[in-house]
Structures are given as structure tokens and as C-alpha cells.
Amino acid sequence: MTTKKEFLFAPETGTDKQCKENKVGFLPWKILSVEGDLSYQQALLHGLRGLVIQSRPVQILTVNSTEKAAEMLVKHEDIAVILLDAIMENDDSGIRLVDTIRNVQGNASVRIILLTEKPDSTSRKSVMEQYDIDEYWNKSEVQFELLITVLTAHIRTWESLRDLKQACLGLQMIVDAARGLNSLYDISSFTHTVLTEIGRVIDTTPQGIVCISKLKKSCSDDASLAVATVTAATEDSTNFIGLPFDKEIQEIFGKISSKALETQTHQFDEYHSALYFEGDNNLAEYFIILVQSKNPLSSYHINLLKVFGENISSGFTNISLINRLSQLAYQDPMLKIHNRNWLHREIKSMSKKNKGKSELLIFDVNHFTSRVLTFGEEHADELIKGLYNAIKEIFSDKYLISRIEIDTFAVICTKVDSPSESALKSLVSKPVVIHGVPHILELTIVRMNMNFLIDFPPEKVLYLGLSSLHIAREKSKSIIHYTPEYLEDIKSESMMMFDLRDAIKKGDLFVVIQPKINMTNMKVIGFEALLRWESENTNIPPSVFIPIAEKSGLITQLDSFVFTKSVEIANLFSDLGYDLPISFNTTCDDLKDPLYIGNIISTVENGLVDPSLLEIEITESQAMLDYDEINPILLQLRDIGIKISIDDFGTGYSSLAHITRLAATSIKIDRSFITNIETEESSYRVVDIIINLANRFGFSVIAEGIETKGQMETLLHHGCHIGQGYLFAKPMTLVTAIEWLKTQVT
Known part of the structure; x- marks a missing residue:
């Protein structure tokens, strides 16, 4: 490719900072090159270097992946044109980026030129029809003279769309400030202005109306006119606003409006004009401006109106898109109610006085994901609809419900109108009928006195509300009242998470081991490795930091550390003559982490440890959480010689069908049953059932948390021979354990 001498170039600026503004103070046009072929991209940069369009320099931004392109578009909202390689990481990467730009980021203004190395005219036509792409070129066809012409045209188009979008966003700010006007306010304001400008074009005060229809093009013209709605009118026709296209309007404009709809073009006669504009194709929307002039229209006026119509046509498209994007931004697509963005805006707009008088209630469905997996998405959707209707019943119509998460609703109301505690309790266990079958909602509800949150930004208010849901579940409460102490708890937990990350880096975590004893002869038969954390000479209990590790995604890192230490301890004991x-x-x-499982398997297969010296413990609830995926992995580990123990057995509500196929070699009776085995008949009977069940299916049984001889004797009486607990030994360091072993029977 070569450049032509007649191209206009700006002097080289040398730095990106200098490029941001030229000598006369004009900001540069921004063009983004998204290109997988680095040599082609360098050719583009060379050819377009120093380019000036409309007295403004051009700044070329470059990326080499669609992910970086999406980030660049967020960072630079004023990118005018994208030169997009159709094939990046994958064959459809470019097309998927177009979809992200238009439908996820909602950027309808930026012009997109798709570049490809595959000269396929059929593909080009299909892509242009299906996606909002402005140009589709083969790289081999693009000469720089043509490219400059195309860029110039599209920069002009982008500038027009940008200016109009800014005007529309200004109208949206008026809507936000006015709060209470409906979503058609933007369209109405724009079209009122259009009618005024038409009067200036034809040098008279016209009688006119603007109609909008959302009927699909396949419908007949009469049907389209019948459902079209008047959204704006001049002063002498304001009585038509909000009404359908009725007979009185048809008597004046019926013939010319029908022709405009039929031809989808502007139409004129001696006194009447019908200007036709496409809206959002996705909504099958169009606008028609009908104007009656007091004086006959000259050819000069008609030509002016045509030019005016061409200049404002993109405005209708853009306003239609902006209204659609606004609807998507503030409305839940399934229920057609407000969403989290709307609630965020609502909280932000509240005065301190109103906040002090208000309460925020959050309603969350328990185990929603499990219900989706068990009953399917259709069931889940019906459940959400049922919950929405149930919430509506306990609030007056003046309070709006918003859906802030897939399974969570929120309502702001005055404290005077807030539902009673009994009303909320009835909602917690309210049945919802789905396909004739009643299903209990099972909700967790948070009540937040906004007086506690007056100075908090909206996002923090919602964060505290959703965090309070977790606190409620941890406390096994269905309804919880937010208090300022919760914020301190959340802050403390967040600080602990950062401290835990730091502790991992500094090596403040260590492993202790607790022996398992054959209670019939008091021989040591093994140890359990337990993780401990000491921070500034303070021991932080595992019951505190393990849940935080699970929430923050650090748990696998911790468990990998414990596995490594367990291998080291097993090998050291073996070298000392203890096969424990x-x-x-x-x-x-x-x-589910391939790296974690891969590490265990490779350690065994590479002979770094005897697998018979390793035993994995997984809680019953964890083993049953995703049984169909987890059990085969446990079988794989068992098949290479590693023992599998089900921890905290009796607390996870296992299916008997699953127990019979469980890839386990032993089960551990949860300490909660052992603690009360001497005093509570229920614990006594549960332990008896677990031992009989284990014997039935060939599992060995281990009792944990044994602290008294009475507990040990009761367990021996029931046939449980292996125990672990403070009665025998507390968890100890490796050095202490080695010394302790010298005094024990092994």
C-alpha cells in the first residue's frame, strides 16, 4: 500500500500527550485499530501518520485483542471510528466485539469498519445485514486514498451522532431532575423542537403533530395508523397528544400519511407535509411528522424540508436507541419493573430528610441456584414472579419494587407504611403455586433503617444490605434488622481477608497435627493435619479465618499448602519408622480445580509419597453439594490408593442412594453428637444409626471431639473403635508430635 501526494498530513508530534491537542487547540479525532496482524497494523499507522481531517489531527489508538479493545472503548468514550480485524483470537472474535460494543456497552455512535483477508461477498452481505457495521472491506482492496475518504465520511457521521447524543443526554438529565415524568419525555421534547424548526424552515406557524408507532412493517398501513400515538403537537393541536391517530387527524392527513408509510419516504402536497423517519429496527419503530401549512408549499420549501429531514433523521434513530438503552439500564427485562440501577439512582436522589423517614427492605430467595438446577429455569422464573406478586400484596401501589439481583428484590418505603413484622413472617414461608403445585418461598429479609445510612452512597447502602443477608443466614434468621454494628463486622471481615492474604505471603500459617487412636488398645493409627494462623502472637481460630478464605477464594491456596505439609510429615514419619x-x-x-487435583495425582504417580499414607477429608455437605461431579473425582483419588473420609457425618442430610455409592473408605461422626452422647438420647440414637449404617456399607468409623472417658466407653460399647479428641491429645506441632510418639504405642 502507498499513500498519495495530495493527502493532508499534520506535523509529527512525537508523544501521545502532544497529540491530544494541535497548535490551534483542536482535540484530535480518535481512531481505534483492533488488529491481529501486527505488520498490517504498522502499515496502517505509517499510512495514516499525521493525517488531518477538517482541520483536526487524527490520533490512532492500537490494540491487538478484542478484550483490550473493549477496555479501550470504556477508557476512551470519544473514539469515532474502529478499524476492526474480523478474525482475531477466533474466527468470530471481531463479530462478537461488535455485539459487545452495540448491545453490552450500548455504544451506537462509534462507526465500525470491518477488515478481513477473506474475499467472501456472501459473508459480507450477511454480516452487514445482521450486525450494526458501517463498512466491510477486504484488506487487499483498501488503498489509503479510499481509506482516507471513508474515514472522513464516518468521522463526520460520528460527530453528528455524538452532538445529538449529548443533546439527548441533556434531556435525560432533565428527566432525572424532574423525577416523575415518563420515559417519552425525551422524544416529546425533541419532536416539539422539530415542529418549531419546521415552522422556521417554511416561514410560517404550522399546524402539526408527530406520531410514533411500534407496529411491525408486515402489518397493513391502516393498522399501523390505527395504533400510532401522537407524542407531540403544535399549540393549536395539543388536544391530540397522547391519543391514537383518530378520524379527525385522518381527515386532514390520512392520504398523505398513508403514502408516506407505504413508501417509507417523505411526502408532500400543496399544503401538507409527511416526513417519515425510521426509529429502532429492533423495536420495529417509526416516526411520522405531519404538518399543515397556512400557505402553499413552494418547491423551495419542499427542498428545504427534505434537506432538513435528512439532517434530523439520525436524531430520531439516536433518541430511539437512547430511550431503549435507558430502558435496558433501568428496567428488569423479565418483570418490566425497576432494577438495581434505578434503585441506585433513587437512593442517590433522596434528601437526608427523606432518608431519615425511610426504610429499605430487601427480599432474597434461599437456595435459588439449587432450585434452578433441580427444577429448571422456567420454574425459577415462575418462582420469581410469584415472589414479586407476594411482595406487591404487602405494599401500597405508591411504592415501587425493584429487582436488584436475579433472586433479590428491594423496596424503599416510609417507616410509617413499612410492613409489620407479622406480615413479613407470613411472606417468608408463603407458598407460591407453580403449575398447580405449591412451593414455599423460603426467604431471607433484611430491614434497613435509612437513618443509619444517611451519609452513605447508594452502592454502599446496597452492599451493606446484601452483606446483611449473609449475616442473617449465618445467624439462621429469616428476618434481620440492620444495625451499625454490622458495618463494623463487615469491615473487620474485610480487614481479616487482607491480613490473611498477607499472612500467606509472609508464611504466618502453619500446620499442626492431632492423633487418631484405636480405642481398644490405645495405639496411634494416624494423624489429621490442621491449619493454624498466628498473627502478632495471637492465635486466630480456624472457625474464623476458614470461612473468610472460602468467601475470598483463598481456600484452595490454603488447602494446597496443607497437602504439601501432609506429604512432608508422612514421609518424615515413615523415615522415623512410623507408617502413620x-x-x-x-x-x-x-x-474442581484441575491444578489442585493434578498436584495430588502427580505427587503420588511420581513416587513422592506412598498413597496409603494419605487420607482426604471432605465434609458430608461438601461431598453432597455437587455429588455427580465430586464423587467421580473422589473415586479417581481412591483408585490411586488415597483413603477418603467423610467428615462431620450426620449433619449434611445425605441421600441414602448417594451413600451407597459414596467413594469413601471411612466416615467421621460429627463432634456435636459426641458432645451430648452421654446426656441426650437423640445424640445417642444418631450415633448408633451412623455406626450401623457404616457397618452396613463397609465404612470404618471415626469419632471426633472425644473429651471424656464416658464418651469413649459409650462409643466402644456401640462398636466405634477409632477416636480423636482432647482426651487423647491436643493438636501439636511436628516436633512435639515426634517426642509424643516416643511415649505412645504405635
Whole structure:
């Protein structure tokens, strides 16, 4: 490719900072090159270097992946044109980026020129029809003279769309300030202005109306006119606003409006004009401006109106798109109610006085994801609709419900009108009938006195509300009242998460081991590896930091550390003559992590440890959480010689069908049953059932949390021979354990 001498170039600026503004103070046009072929991109940069369009320099931004392109578009909202390589990481990467730009980022203004190396005219036609792309060129066809012409045209188009969009956004700010006007306010304001400008074009005060229709093009013209709605009118026709295209309007404009609809073009006669404009194709929307002049229209006036119509046509498209984007931004697509963005805006607009008088209520469905997996998405959608209707019943119509998460609703109301506690309790367990079958909602509800949150920004208010849902579940409460102390708890938890990350880096975490004892002869038969954290000479209990590790995604990193230490301990004991298996804890997330599982398998297969000296412990609830995925992984580990133990058995509500196929070698009775085995018949009976169940299916049984001889004797009486607990030994360091072993029977 070569450049032509007649191209206009600006002097080289040398730096990006200098390029941002030229000598006369004009900001540069921004063009984004998204190109997988670096040599082609360099050719583009060379050819377009120093280019000036309309007295303004051109700044070329470059990226080499669609992900970086999306980030660049967020960072630079004033990019006018994108030169997009159709094939980047994958064959459809370019097309998917177009979809992201138009439908996810909502950027309808930027002009997109698709470049490809595959000369396929059929593909070109299909892509141009299906996606909002402005040009589709083969790279081999693009000469720089043509490229400059195309860029110039599209920069002009982008500038027009940008200016109009800014005007429309200004109208949206008026809507926000006025709060209470409906969503057609933008269209109405724009079209009122258009009618005024038409009067200036034809040098008279016209009688006119603007109609909008959302009927598909396949419908007949009469039907389209019948459902069209008047959205704006001149002063002498304001009585038509909000009404359908009725007989009185048809008597004046019926013939010319029908012709405009039929031909989808502007139409004129001696006294009447019908200007036709396309709106959003996705909404099958069009606008028609009908104007009656007091004086006959001259050819000069008609030509002026045509030119005027061409200049404002993109305005209708853009306003239609902006209204659609606004609707998408503030409305839940399924229920057609307000969403989280709307609630955010609502809280932001509230005065301190109103906040002090208000309460925010949040309603969340328990176990929603499990219901989706169990019953399907259709069931879940019906459940959400049922919850919405149930919430509506306890609030007056003046309060608007917003859906802030897929399974969560919120309502702001005055404290005077807030539902009673009994009304909320009835909602918690309210049945919803789906396909003739009643289903209990099972909700968690948070009540937030906004007086506590007066100075908080909206996002923080919503964050505290959703965090309070987790607190409610941890406390096993269905209804919880937010208090300022919760914020301190959340802050403390967040600080602990950062401290935990720091502790991992600094090596403040360490492993202790607790022995397992054969209670019939008091021989040591193994150890369990337990993680400990000491911070500034303070021991932080696992019950505190393990849940935080799980929430923050650090748990697999911790469990990998414990596995490594368990291998080291098992090998050291073996070298000292003790063949004592070391058990270590794992989670569902661990087992689903290919790196974690791969590390265990490779350690065994490479002979770095005898697999018979390793035992994995996973809680019953974790093993059953995703049984169909987890059990095969446990089987794989068992098949290479690693023992599998089900921890905290009796607390996870296992299916008997799953237990019979469980890839386990042993089960551990949860300490909650052992603690009360001597005093509570229920614990006594549960332990008896677990032992019989284990014997039935060939599992060995381990009782944990044994602290008294009475507990040990009761367990021996029931046939449980292996125990673990403070009665035998507390968790100890490796050095202490080695010394302790010298005094024990092994």
C-alpha cells in the first residue's frame, strides 16, 4: 500500500500527550485499530501518520485483542471510528466485539469498519445485514486514498451522532431532575423542537403533530395508523397528544400519511407535509411528522424540508436507541419493573430528610441456584414472579419494587407504611403455586433503617444490605434488622481477608497435627493435619479465618499448602519408622480445580509419597453439594490408593442412594453428637444409626471431639473403635508430635 501526494498530513508530534491537542487547540479525532496482524497494523499507522481531517489531527489508538479493545472503548468514550480485524483470537472474535460494543456497552455512535483477508461477498452481505457495521472491506482492496475518504465520511457521521447524543443526554438529565415524568419525555421534547424548526424552515406557524408507532412493517398501513400515538403537537393541536391517530387527524392527513408509510419516504402536497423517519429496527419503530401549512408549499420549501429531514433523521434513530438503552439500564427485562440501577439512582436522589423517614427492605430467595438446577429455569422464573406478586400484596401501589439481583428484590418505603413484622413472617414461608403445585418461598429479609445510612452512597447502602443477608443466614434468621454494628463486622471481615492474604505471603500459617487412636488398645493409627494462623502472637481460630478464605477464594491456596505439609510429615514419619497416614481437609472448590487435583495425582504417580499414607477429608455437605461431579473425582483419588473420609457425618442430610455409592473408605461422626452422647438420647440414637449404617456399607468409623472417658466407653460399647479428641491429645506441632510418639504405642 502507498499513500498519495495530495493527502493532508499534520506535523509529527512525537508523544501521545502532544497529540491530544494541535497548535490551534483542536482535540484530535480518535481512531481505534483492533488488529491481529501486527505488520498490517504498522502499515496502517505509517499510512495514516499525521493525517488531518477538517482541520483536526487524527490520533490512532492500537490494540491487538478484542478484550483490550473493549477496555479501550470504556477508557476512551470519544473514539469515532474502529478499524476492526474480523478474525482475531477466533474466527468470530471481531463479530462478537461488535455485539459487545452495540448491545453490552450500548455504544451506537462509534462507526465500525470491518477488515478481513477473506474475499467472501456472501459473508459480507450477511454480516452487514445482521450486525450494526458501517463498512466491510477486504484488506487487499483498501488503498489509503479510499481509506482516507471513508474515514472522513464516518468521522463526520460520528460527530453528528455524538452532538445529538449529548443533546439527548441533556434531556435525560432533565428527566432525572424532574423525577416523575415518563420515559417519552425525551422524544416529546425533541419532536416539539422539530415542529418549531419546521415552522422556521417554511416561514410560517404550522399546524402539526408527530406520531410514533411500534407496529411491525408486515402489518397493513391502516393498522399501523390505527395504533400510532401522537407524542407531540403544535399549540393549536395539543388536544391530540397522547391519543391514537383518530378520524379527525385522518381527515386532514390520512392520504398523505398513508403514502408516506407505504413508501417509507417523505411526502408532500400543496399544503401538507409527511416526513417519515425510521426509529429502532429492533423495536420495529417509526416516526411520522405531519404538518399543515397556512400557505402553499413552494418547491423551495419542499427542498428545504427534505434537506432538513435528512439532517434530523439520525436524531430520531439516536433518541430511539437512547430511550431503549435507558430502558435496558433501568428496567428488569423479565418483570418490566425497576432494577438495581434505578434503585441506585433513587437512593442517590433522596434528601437526608427523606432518608431519615425511610426504610429499605430487601427480599432474597434461599437456595435459588439449587432450585434452578433441580427444577429448571422456567420454574425459577415462575418462582420469581410469584415472589414479586407476594411482595406487591404487602405494599401500597405508591411504592415501587425493584429487582436488584436475579433472586433479590428491594423496596424503599416510609417507616410509617413499612410492613409489620407479622406480615413479613407470613411472606417468608408463603407458598407460591407453580403449575398447580405449591412451593414455599423460603426467604431471607433484611430491614434497613435509612437513618443509619444517611451519609452513605447508594452502592454502599446496597452492599451493606446484601452483606446483611449473609449475616442473617449465618445467624439462621429469616428476618434481620440492620444495625451499625454490622458495618463494623463487615469491615473487620474485610480487614481479616487482607491480613490473611498477607499472612500467606509472609508464611504466618502453619500446620499442626492431632492423633487418631484405636480405642481398644490405645495405639496411634494416624494423624489429621490442621491449619493454624498466628498473627502478632495471637492465635486466630480456624472457625474464623476458614470461612473468610472460602468467601475470598483463598481456600484452595490454603488447602494446597496443607497437602504439601501432609506429604512432608508422612514421609518424615515413615523415615522415623512410623507408617502413620496423614489426613488433610479439602473442599468442592479444591476438587474442581484441575491444578489442585493434578498436584495430588502427580505427587503420588511420581513416587513422592506412598498413597496409603494419605487420607482426604471432605465434609458430608461438601461431598453432597455437587455429588455427580465430586464423587467421580473422589473415586479417581481412591483408585490411586488415597483413603477418603467423610467428615462431620450426620449433619449434611445425605441421600441414602448417594451413600451407597459414596467413594469413601471411612466416615467421621460429627463432634456435636459426641458432645451430648452421654446426656441426650437423640445424640445417642444418631450415633448408633451412623455406626450401623457404616457397618452396613463397609465404612470404618471415626469419632471426633472425644473429651471424656464416658464418651469413649459409650462409643466402644456401640462398636466405634477409632477416636480423636482432647482426651487423647491436643493438636501439636511436628516436633512435639515426634517426642509424643516416643511415649505412645504405635
